[in-house]
Amino acid sequence: MIKWGTQVYCIKIQGRYRKRNPIMTRHLWNHEEHAPPEIDNQKQQITSQNWQAVKSYVVNSNHVRNTSVSNRKRSDVFQNTQSTCLINPQIYEYPTEGVLIGCVGIKLPTWLARARCIMTFTHQTNRNRYRDNLCAFRCIGHSLGKDTKAMAQQFTSVYGINVESGVTLDMLDDIEDLFNVAIFVYTKTEGKAVALRRSTFEAKPVYLHLESNHFCLITNVNRYAESYRCDVCQRFFYEQYELTRHKCTTEPVEVFPGGVYTPPLNIFEKLDLEGVFVPHQLRYFKYRIAFDIESMFEKCDIPDSSKTSWECKHIPISVSISSNVEGFLEPYVIVSNGDPNDLCAEMVDHFHDIQSESFRLLQTENQHYLDMLETKITEMKALDPSEKKIPLERLQEEFMRYLKQIPVLSFNGGRYDLNCLKEYLMGLLVDENLSVLKRGNNFLSLTTNRLKFLDIVNYLAPGFSYDAYLKAFKCSAAKGHFLYEFLTSLEKLDYTSLPSHDEFYSSLKGRNISTAEYENCLKVWNDNKMTTLRDYLK
Known part of the structure; x- marks a missing residue:
C-alpha cells in the first residue's frame, strides 16, 4: 500500500x-x-x-x-x-476500497472526452468546471431525471454521511437502496471493459465509467467497449448482458467440471480394473447372425393425399438367415404360408436357437474368467456378509449379458426390413426387455436380452450400395435381382419358369434390369436346376 x-x-x-x-x-x-x-x-x-x-x-x-x-x-x-x-x-x-471519488481538478484523457457513448460531467453548460465532488449523484440524477444537489442532500439526511468530498464504492449500495437503481461500474483498458462492480439489485440499471477518481455516465453500454471482462475470474464476454448475468466466485472457476468427454468403459476394461484380464483374442464377439427378407406387393385402397400416392403394401413372404455359429452354418430360408405372423415367429425361434448355441460356446471359452469373478465375489461377501449386492455382482451380470446377446445384422434393415416386420415382430420381443433406438423411421438399434439388431449401413460411407459392399470384401456371391412387382400373391411362387425380362421392371426406380443382368438370372436358374419361382426365391 x-x-x-x-x-x-x-x-x-x-x-x-x-x-x-x-x-x-x-x-x-x-x-x-x-x-x-x-x-x-x-x-x-x-x-x-x-x-x-x-x-x-x-x-x-x-x-x-x-x-x-x-x-x-x-x-x-x-x-x-x-x-x-x-x-x-x-x-x-x-x-482501494474507501477511497473518495469526486471530480474536482480532474483531467480526463482525450479519448474519454471525445467518446460519444460517455457523458463526462466535468463542465457545466456554460463551460465552467464543476467545483463539487458530486459526479456520482450527477450521473445517477441525469439517468433518473432528478436534481443532483437534491439527491446528495437526501442521501446525507438519510444516512448522515457528508458527500461533499465524494463517495466511496461502498456507498453505492446505500445509493441503490435509496434511489432504487442498479449501479454497474466499469473501467476500460485497451478497448476492453473491466467490471469493477456488478449490481444484483433489480431496478433500472445505471452504468458508470470510473476514470482515476471520477465517475462518468455510460449512455450506450453496447458501444462502450469491444469486450467485457469479469474482474474476479478474468473471463471475457462480447456483450455486456452476458457479463451481467454471469455468476462467479473468488474460487477457481472450473470451465469443464466433468472434464473432457471420454468413451464409457467396455466390459473388458471394467474387468481389467478388478484384476480379471481377458486375453485380447477373446475380446471380440466372434459370432453373428445375418438376415434378409423379401416382400410381395399387395394392392392397397388407401386414398391418396395431395403429396402422397399409395400404390402397394409390402408383405414379407420370406426370410433368409445365415450364421457363423457351429451347427448353423448352412443358410436357412423360411417361406411364408400366407401369414406374416407365423413367418416372424419361426424367424425369431431360429434366431434364439442360434443364440443359445452361441452363448454356450462363448461361456465355455470364458469360463475361467467367470470363475475368477465368482471367486472375488465370494471373498468380498465373506468380508461383509450383511451387504446384499456388491458391485462385482453387477459386473458379473453385465458380463453374462454381453455373452448372451448376439448381433443380428442386415443391410439397410433399419430402413426397410425392420419397418416391414415391425407390425408382426414387436409383439414377439416385447417380453424380452425390448429397447429401441430410432432416428426418424430408421432403426439404429433394436435390442433384447438375447438379440441385438444392427444395420450395417450405419457403419458405412453414405451411398455405399450392397453390390459395392460385396465387391469391397471380395465376396464370390453377387447381388441378385427379384421380381418385386410381379409377385403380388403367393400362388405366383409356383411358376415353373423364370418370368420374362419385362416382369423385372421397377416403377419405384423407373427402369428395368439390363439384358446382361437378366441373362445372369437365367444362368442362375439353369445352373441350380430350379423348377419353380419358390426355388428362385430361396
Missing part, C-alpha cells in the same frame, strides 16, 4: 513465469527485500518524481524482464507468490 497525496494505492505486478506456469501475480512490496529504496514500510507519502522512480525500479529490477508499465484501476487482490523471473510483466495501480 502506498499513500500518494490524498489517495491510497496498491501496486501489483503481473506476468508469466518461465516454466510454462499459468499467469501468476504478487504484490511488489509485500516482501521487504523487494521494496524500492524510495519507499519504506511506513506507507510514506511520495511525489510524482518518486512515483517515476518506483516505475524505474521495477523496470530495472532483476526479477522482471521486458517490463511494460501502465496505470490501470483494479478492484481485485491477487495472492502472493514466490519471487522468480517473470516474462513480459505489467504493473497496475488501482484505488
